[in-house]
Amino acid sequence: MMPTESAPHRREIPDKLVIHALAGLPEISAGAPLAELLCEAVARSGMKFEAGDVLVVAQKVVSKAEGCLVELRSVEPTPFARSVAQTLKKDPQHVEVILRESKRIVRMDAGLIVVETRHGFVCANAGVDTSNVPAGWVSLLPRDPDASARRLQEEITRRSGAAIAVIVSDTFGRPWREGLTNVAIGVAGFEPAIDYRGQADGHGNLLAATVIAAADELAAAAELVMGKVSRRPAAIIRHFLWEPAPGKATDLIRTREKDLFR
Numbered sequence: 001m002m003p004t005e006s007a008p009h010r011r012e013i014p015d016k017l018v019i020h021a022l023a024g025l026p027e028i029s030a031g032a033p034l035a036e037l038l039c040e041a042v043a044r045s046g047m048k049f050e051a052g053d054v055l056v057v058a059q060k061v062v063s064k065a066e067g068c069l070v071e072l073r074s075v076e077p078t079p080f081a082r083s084v085a086q087t088l089k090k091d092p093q094h095v096e097v098i099l100r101e102s103k104r105i106v107r108m109d110a111g112l113i114v115v116e117t118r119h120g121f122v123c124a125n126a127g128v129d130t131s132n133v134p135a136g137w138v139s140l141l142p143r144d145p146d147a148s149a150r151r152l153q154e155e156i157t158r159r160s161g162a163a164i165a166v167i168v169s170d171t172f173g174r175p176w177r178e179g180l181t182n183v184a185i186g187v188a189g190f191e192p193a194i195d196y197r198g199q200a201d202g203h204g205n206l207l208a209a210t211v212i213a214a215a216d217e218l219a220a221a222a223e224l225v226m227g228k229v230s231r232r233p234a235a236i237i238r239h240f241l242w243e244p245a246p247g248k249a250t251d252l253i254r255t256r257e258k259d260l261f262r
Contacts, residue, residue: 014239020047021225022234030067035155038234042160047236049160054240055152056222058233059170059185060132060139062148068140069133070097084108094128097138101126117141120253121185123172131228141170145186146248153188165189165242168249169219171228182223184215187249190242192216213252214240 022041028034038057042049049055063069077085077092081099085092088111095113099105102115112124119141121127127141142148145168153166168186184192192215196207222235 012241014241016239017221018238019222019225020045020236020238021227021230021232022236023230023232025061025231025233028061028064028233030064030069032065034061034065035152035159038152039156039159041234042236049156049162049164049236050238051162051164052238052240052242053162053164054167054190054218054237054242055156055164056167056169056219056226056235056237057149057152058226059127059141059145059168060129061233062142062145062152062168062186063139064133066142066148068142069137070140071137072097073136084113088113094130094138097140098126098128101128101140119145119185120250121172122259127170127185141185142168146188146250147186149186149188149249163189163244167215167219167222169222171223181216182219184213184219184249184252187215187247187251189244189247190215191245191247192249192252193247215247215249215252 022038022045024041024044025037038055072091072093075093075096077096081096082092085095088108090111098113098115101117103118104116106114106116106122108114114122114124115126116122117126129139133139149166149168153164157163166188167184169182170185171180172183173180192213194212194214196210196212199207201207218237218240222237226232226235
């Protein structure tokens, strides 16, 4: 869980990180043995999983393997979805799927529907996406991305014999900066945040509020070798130092009481 108390223990920081993209996965369909396919891709690359590896897997292949796809022609939009679609100049079926995946609408503007998803994520269009799926279909976020990460971690550790951590990543916008970045929507094996509170900086000042979202930073770093159009839906990060812990990506969700942007 997200740390709630000062953590004066000084954490060891690695001198370097090495990130290997994994290519060569086949097109993923519902029911595909994703852990097995990832292990095979690692073997074909000439590598093997090592203890301490962090595997970052794109949400899209996880969603495909779990069957989280919807054919738009099967969707009947509600009157409200049709009204929103007309206002935002969007496809009514697409809007209907977004609304079904949403717990609350935060804002609608500039062709976007910013919502709080069932999971608690605040993002554009509830993560409903048309990229890297057949025409006329959309992908949804996994039903429980932390559980998805945990299943991959357990299966790959069993197959490889190496204790690894897993991040399921997705691309989110940010309310205060231009550009998109990948973040962790699923985590298994380690705490997603590094708590520096209670530690002294180089001038002796005690840090009071510094909690680094390490899982998000790892997801973003992995995207630089995975890319969006390179058919590299996973990457292995080496030399990041972590300790086994029952962390979850949902631990990084800021509570509504502390969220100044909602």
